[in-house]
Amino acid sequence: MSCCDTGLVVAAIAAGSGAIGEEIRLASRDAGGGLRQTDLSVPGVYCGACMATIERELSNLPGVEHARVNLSTKRVTVRWRGSEPVPAFIETLKGAGFDAHLFDVESSQGDPVFSELIKALAVSGFASSNIMLLSVSIWSGADAESRNLFHLLSAFIALPALAYSGCVFFRSAWRSLRHGRTNMDVPISIGVLLAFALSLYETVVRGPHAYFDAAISLLFFLLIGRTLDHMMRERARSAVTGLARLGARVARLAGDDGGHTFIPVAEVRPGMLLLVAAGDRVPVDATVKQGVSDIDVSIVSGESGPQAAEIGSLLRAGSLNLTGPLTVVANANASDSFLAEMVRLMEAAEQGRSAYRRIADRAAAMYAPVVHLTALAAFAGWWFATGDFHRAITIAIAVLIITCPCALGLAVPMVQVVASRRLFEAGVMVKDGGALEKLAEIDTVLLDKTGTLTAGDPQLVVRTGDQQALSIAAALASRSSHPYSRAIAQALVPDGALSLDGIIERPGLGLEARFGADVIKLGRPSWASQQDAAEESSVVLSRAGRIIATFDFHDRMRPGAEDAVGALTSEGLDVEIVSGDSEARVQRLGRLLGIDATAELMPSDKVARIIDLRAAGRKVLMVGDGLNDAPALAAAHASIAPSSAADVGRQAADVVFLQESLIAVPLAVRIARRSKRLVHENLMLAVAYNVIAVPVAVAGYVTPLVAAVAMSGSSILVVLNALRLSGIAGRASPKKETAQAVRLVEAAE
Amino acid sequence: MTDYYYLIPIAIALGLTGLLAFIWSLGSGQYEDLDGAAERILHQEEDEPLS
Numbered sequence: 001m002s003c004c005d006t007g008l009v010v011a012a013i014a015a016g017s018g019a020i021g022e023e024i025r026l027a028s029r030d031a032g033g034g035l036r037q038t039d040l041s042v043p044g045v046y047c048g049a050c051m052a053t054i055e056r057e058l059s060n061l062p063g064v065e066h067a068r069v070n071l072s073t074k075r076v077t078v079r080w081r082g083s084e085p086v087p088a089f090i091e092t093l094k095g096a097g098f099d100a101h102l103f104d105v106e107s108s109q110g111d112p113v114f115s116e117l118i119k120a121l122a123v124s125g126f127a128s129s130n131i132m133l134l135s136v137s138i139w140s141g142a143d144a145e146s147r148n149l150f151h152l153l154s155a156f157i158a159l160p161a162l163a164y165s166g167c168v169f170f171r172s173a174w175r176s177l178r179h180g181r182t183n184m185d186v187p188i189s190i191g192v193l194l195a196f197a198l199s200l201y202e203t204v205v206r207g208p209h210a211y212f213d214a215a216i217s218l219l220f221f222l223l224i225g226r227t228l229d230h231m232m233r234e235r236a237r238s239a240v241t242g243l244a245r246l247g248a249r250v251a252r253l254a255g256d257d258g259g260h261t262f263i264p265v266a267e268v269r270p271g272m273l274l275l276v277a278a279g280d281r282v283p284v285d286a287t288v289k290q291g292v293s294d295i296d297v298s299i300v301s302g303e304s305g306p307q308a309a310e311i312g313s314l315l316r317a318g319s320l321n322l323t324g325p326l327t328v329v330a331n332a333n334a335s336d337s338f339l340a341e342m343v344r345l346m347e348a349a350e351q352g353r354s355a356y357r358r359i360a361d362r363a364a365a366m367y368a369p370v371v372h373l374t375a376l377a378a379f380a381g382w383w384f385a386t387g388d389f390h391r392a393i394t395i396a397i398a399v400l401i402i403t404c405p406c407a408l409g410l411a412v413p414m415v416q417v418v419a420s421r422r423l424f425e426a427g428v429m430v431k432d433g434g435a436l437e438k439l440a441e442i443d444t445v446l447l448d449k450t451g452t453l454t455a456g457d458p459q460l461v462v463r464t465g466d467q468q469a470l471s472i473a474a475a476l477a478s479r480s481s482h483p484y485s486r487a488i489a490q491a492l493v494p495d496g497a498l499s500l501d502g503i504i505e506r507p508g509l510g511l512e513a514r515f516g517a518d519v520i521k522l523g524r525p526s527w528a529s530q531q532d533a534a535e536e537s538s539v540v541l542s543r544a545g546r547i548i549a550t551f552d553f554h555d556r557m558r559p560g561a562e563d564a565v566g567a568l569t570s571e572g573l574d575v576e577i578v579s580g581d582s583e584a585r586v587q588r589l590g591r592l593l594g595i596d597a598t599a600e601l602m603p604s605d606k607v608a609r610i611i612d613l614r615a616a617g618r619k620v621l622m623v624g625d626g627l628n629d630a631p632a633l634a635a636a637h638a639s640i641a642p643s644s645a646a647d648v649g650r651q652a653a654d655v656v657f658l659q660e661s662l663i664a665v666p667l668a669v670r671i672a673r674r675s676k677r678l679v680h681e682n683l684m685l686a687v688a689y690n691v692i693a694v695p696v697a698v699a700g701y702v703t704p705l706v707a708a709v710a711m712s713g714s715s716i717l718v719v720l721n722a723l724r725l726s727g728i729a730g731r732a733s734p735k736k737e738t739a740q741a742v743r744l745v746e747a748a749e
Numbered sequence: 750m751t752d753y754y755y756l757i758p759i760a761i762a763l764g765l766t767g768l769l770a771f772i773w774s775l776g777s778g779q780y781e782d783l784d785g786a787a788e789r790i791l792h793q794e795e796d797e798p799l800s
Binding site: 072146 | 753757760761764765767768771772775776781782783784785788789791792
């Protein structure tokens, strides 16, 4: 420790906002006229007053031209003059009480698919209502001349609507046919197109029956389902991408003059000298060249206690530097670092997992051949029996129209939309409908420990020490941001009358101060005192070299952890812990929760465990947050990650929960299972409808009126059944969660 | 019977106008932030959409 180190600390702190500013500039895009546009995600915005505060605060910053909050997506768009220094957006928002983080340029683009769907929906809605209006006049007994006129008008409205709105289905059907597969859109497209062609023919020959209304209102109904489905997925996706990124994206390259320049992490080469300030994440795998600090590796390896770093220590990319500034030598490129290794493991794991086929596609694969064969049989039968080609083809097409899977097309998405919405309200983001289906099938749950079952911050357990010693420790600890210090400052009350002078933080060692004539030290036992007996404690307080208090720390359990494990077990699932942390910590937690636990696992060991279980016929749900969990998240049948998870983990997971409580996991499983039941009910309803409707159609009794009533009736039935899901209970009461949060791992000991 | 010849075009033209108005409002970003729009009406400050 020399005076130079202190100078470096000051430089690093001054540059703290510089790093954020540089990231903002890198992530902004050109808005024209010398302006740059930045999108920030501000999850805390929920009312008009917040909106006004944020817009006012940001607009008052020098260099800001315009700021506008989007309350629905909880984002702020700021335009600022690019020629000036980057305004301190994040700090300003923090000052106003809002946490904000940057948005990627790519993820802040609009959603073209959604606006295309909405337009298609509007067009088909307009067309179907107008055609229906004309059809009602026909059904109420228009004379032949008016009927032909109305058919002609309907055809003129239906053609552009079909060409525009129908494309959504035709494109998807064509794509799947070209790959030799069939999905739900194939029978839909065939049904709609044939109905339109038949009606056109009937119109030309002035026949009595045309099915324009059926064809277009079918598109309208299906587009409603599809748009809702897309909306839910998009909302969940944007909520997940709006979360804070944990990886470093800029690195500080050390200059010759003691200063530093920012470079993108991708440009770091082995051998480069980098600075890592306190509070920064290590950008690439590196070796410490100069400085002493404590490193939080929980997100990298799952070890919960901070590790000491000194000259020669090896640091892995993604670890968080806690206390002192470090100068490090890069050992690898960003693409060869620990993170990249995890991504490779993840890709390998994903290849091992067979592609999941959605229920709707499986149903369509069975449904389409049956329906098409029935239509063909009806055509052959009628032609053979009567010799009337026109009549035979009309009846065959009527069979296709009546069986056109309107209810089937809505059966699955409607349930999943209601389920996703229900989970969204509880702070659980479901990436897509397939995730719900997979989640309903799981029978084994693997839980990570650090950051998943435990909250990640240590909890203080006082071992020894009198009242005065404890209040000295509290006063001293309140000056540091080390996790152990924060835990002490949180748990103990400092005595205001105490006077401590010359408080210094010694990175990697502890805190030092003068109390009267004595030197007070709070920190590592070997540093704070010469007594050997104290070695088993994590932190001690010494006065003139004599220990006066000892402290120990345990992980705080994530709120709802016990309830969640209990709920999962009572659902009949096997639950176990897989962790990278030390044996003792993991086993204690396992005993406390009453479940099996395996400790000190490498990332590849977790994947191996999942592969073993899969070989035994199990379907595994992985719940984890660290970089080390990412490959396991990708390998598992279904996966859930908390919002605090590492970026790659969050992307690999099927479901991300934003709330603090782990109760989100059993809630997601329960709703997924319930929605699976409803999907099956809906499919049964659709089949039952066909069992009644098909004989009527084959017998030749289907008129356009019958088709319209039957199809709308079955669709409405399916939608109503799906809505039953929103009524189910299961919201964790906030009161209970708070009580859980206070409970410590220690309580049982 | 001859009423059709002007009543039906009027009906369809009205519907079409509504459709075009909707597509225009969608394109001009009026559905970007429905929750925010509901709150903004309560605040007096100047307010324009960010084009």
